[in-house]
Amino acid sequence: MNNFILSDRVKLWIDQIRTQGVDTLWQRLSDVEREELQAFGMQFENGFKLEEEQRWQEAANHYKFLAEKFPAYSDIAISRASFIISEKINKAIRLYNQGVQAYESKMYTKAVQFFEMALATDKNMEKALYNLAMANKMIYISNPGKFRENKILAIDKFKKLLELNSSNAIAKAQIDYLSKL
Numbered sequence: 372m373n374n375f376i377l378s379d380r381v382k383l384w385i386d387q388i389r390t391q392g393v394d395t396l397w398q399r400l401s402d403v404e405r406e407e408l409q410a411f412g413m414q415f416e417n418g419f420k421l422e423e424e425q426r427w428q429e430a431a432n433h434y435k436f437l438a439e440k441f442p443a444y445s446d447i448a449i450s451r452a453s454f455i456i457s458e459k460i461n462k463a464i465r466l467y468n469q470g471v472q473a474y475e476s477k478m479y480t481k482a483v484q485f486f487e488m489a490l491a492t493d494k495n496m497e498k499a500l501y502n503l504a505m506a507n508k509m510i511y512i513s514n515p516g517k518f519r520e521n522k523i524l525a526i527d528k529f530k531k532l533l534e535l536n537s538s539n540a541i542a543k544a545q546i547d548y549l550s551k552l
Contacts, residue, residue, distance in 0.1 A: 377412035380419055388447045404443070411441040411448075418451065425494045427459040463493035470499065474506055479513070482506040497535055501542065504528035508549060515552070522549055 377385075377393065385393040400408060414437055421430035434452035438445035470485030486503035489496055507525035511518045526549050529542040536542075 376409060378416050378419075381412045381415050384415070384451060385447055388450050407441065407443065411437065411444045414440070415448065415451070422455065422459075425459075425492075427455055427463070427493055431455040431460065459492060463489045463496055463499070466492060467496065467499045467502075470502060470506075474502060474509075477509075479506045479509045483510070495535060497532060497539075500528055500532045500535065501539075504532065504542070504545065508545065511549075511552075522552065525549055 382393045385396070389396055397405065397408070415434075418430050418433045418437070421427075421433055431452045434448045434455065437448040438452070441448065466485050466489035470482045470489060473479075473482035473485055483503060483506045486499045486506060489499040490503065493499070504525045507521040507528060511521040511525060515522070526546055529546045529549075532539055532542040533546075
């Protein structure tokens, strides 16, 4: 079993964490250890797929699971989980918090910008989506004649929120309310 199959991005991440690199690591492993590395690599690739879908928390949890399942490669999995938490989840939270501050200061246009940036980082962040809809609603309410588009945007964002969480009664009520205006 001389050949091994790992995706390029798994190899790249291993190369960043293990100073000897994946090729040297492979040469030092027994056949059983090579099979374990390949199994780890296939599972690690599943984490990248979660990242592609911006499912950051699920990806971080997946890497933590891999650290427990494959102790020989726990450093690789933990480093990726830490990267996801610091670079993606925390970034989205910081942007969201800035949006909340702008919203509370009645700077709704600025709040919209921050909530959109938070959602660009984590498209499944329900609270950012909810507050984005609310900020658009507040812009519309401030001048319905001028900001009619914001009403449409607010309704659209509440509908997207329902796609993420169909039992969100507040989003349903907001859609009904805005539809009557």
